[in-house]
Amino acid sequence: MTAQQAQAIHVRGLEKSYKELRVLRGVDFTVARGSIFALLGSNGVGKTTVVKILSTLLKADAGTARVNGFDVATQAADVRESISLTGQFAAVDEILSGRENLVLVARLRHLKEPGKVADDLLERFSLTDAGGRKVSTYSGGMRRRLDIAMSLVGDPPVIFLDEPTTGLDPQSRIEVWQAVRELAARGTTVLLTTQYLDEAEHLADRIAILHEGRIIVNGTLSELKRLLPPAEVEYVEKQPTLEDVFLTLVGADGRNGQDRNVGTNA
Template identity: 50%
Template sequence: MTPIIEVKNIKKRFKKQLVLDSVSIEVQPGSIYALLGANGAGKSTLLKIITGLLDSDQGNVLVNNLTVTKDLRQVQQLFSFSAQTSSVDDILTGYENLVLIAKLRHVAHPKQLALDLLVQFKLTDAAKKRVADYSGGMRRRLDLAMSLVGNPEILFLDEPTTGLDPSSRNDLWQTIRELKSQGKTIFLTTQYLEEADQLADKIGFLGEGKIIATGTPSEMKHLAGSEKLQLIFLTSEQLAQAQTLLTDFKVQLIDEVSINVELPDSMQSVLKILHLLSTNEIEPNTFQVTSPTLDDVFLKLTKGASL
């Protein structure tokens, strides 16, 4: 399948600082791509280059086989860009904001479209309320609704849930999932590991101006290692006996009564380990299988750098 977005060897400097260093990305139609990185990693800069708001020093971007720098007007008709700072007008109501943007984009039947979007984004009860009185979550939903005016194929969302409470964040995640189910291609930047894990079909880790790893959430988690079996014993003597028996496995000591055992074959390894312990009358007090998380991946890739 031909990518709908192709970022090829993008470089960008601000004075002497190299912000983006040969960044390349491919995004498939109808998917969600999450660009993950710490504050200052260059996520917003890259998004501005992709959308034609900023020129790169090197490389090029194709959107639906159109070159952004050469065919910007045609490219802009394909997408909508929702920046970190909401573009809604506080003085107007939610309904008035939507009608205004629909008229500016020369959409047919702007009033009906505004009403339809208010329903879709669960804002009908606040339709006549000034946006200045909206909560953070309501403002972001309205901003996203405004992004859909004109029915763009691609949505660019720059840290869409920053500053939202957990409930509002979950609501917006569900809205983004619904947009994907309608066939929209969504490119979002985020500093939230959970957000990338929840939403993305593919993730790119941006660090020090480079894509340092890319893949599906599952593929990314494998970078942090295999699943582990955590065994907790009642005594340190039991733990020592277990370590003696488990020489065929990679064992990591957690504390005086707990160990992690790497599972190269997951369920088969779990059964083998538990059978081996039971045969030798060493019963763990508790055990659980744990999987790597994106937090583990991030820590491994950045050597502990903070988001």
């Protein structure tokens, strides 16, 4: 496998403006197949814009992007067949049961044996016992897991999760985290956008921080932590957290960041 084939997502020089507002100013990153890549940043920094461009919902003003080997601008249909997108709020039908939601999506995708597809996904996401219940009776975490399960109907190789735990309680967030880990363990490539530092810290193989329209740092958690010197209190070394790294690079007021390159981005 060549280096390019090993990349599920390849982004170079991505730019996007809304009238006078320059949201993306040359975004570069790659995502390895079967990995979890976290795009981290504050609200309004452009994370969702990146996801919309990669999922062909929005056209970039400049730059290139390839998903699963297909160009998002010239091979949009192929890209859409390769991906699934889960937005910030669960897109499930509360009147239907969990199983009925999955069967509906499987039929819309013209899959054979939609009932078996639904049952397999219910088991995979630990929802078998709740499969016959109306989704209106589900907890927040169960709805989100069902939403992700629906995204996997048809086994797309790449899935975009745009702030998947927004508004969830701590227990529900942990349930979603486990579901995301299982996705990667089965070979699915996950691009996760989040504003929660602990979420990126717990899930991601690589983390990129988007700030003022650019990726200012991109690396593993260990690489990011090495950007800051260890602090010592009474001769006990304190390792920096991802929050320490984020606030140092971006600045508490969001205006004091500086560009750093960590690891390889090819």
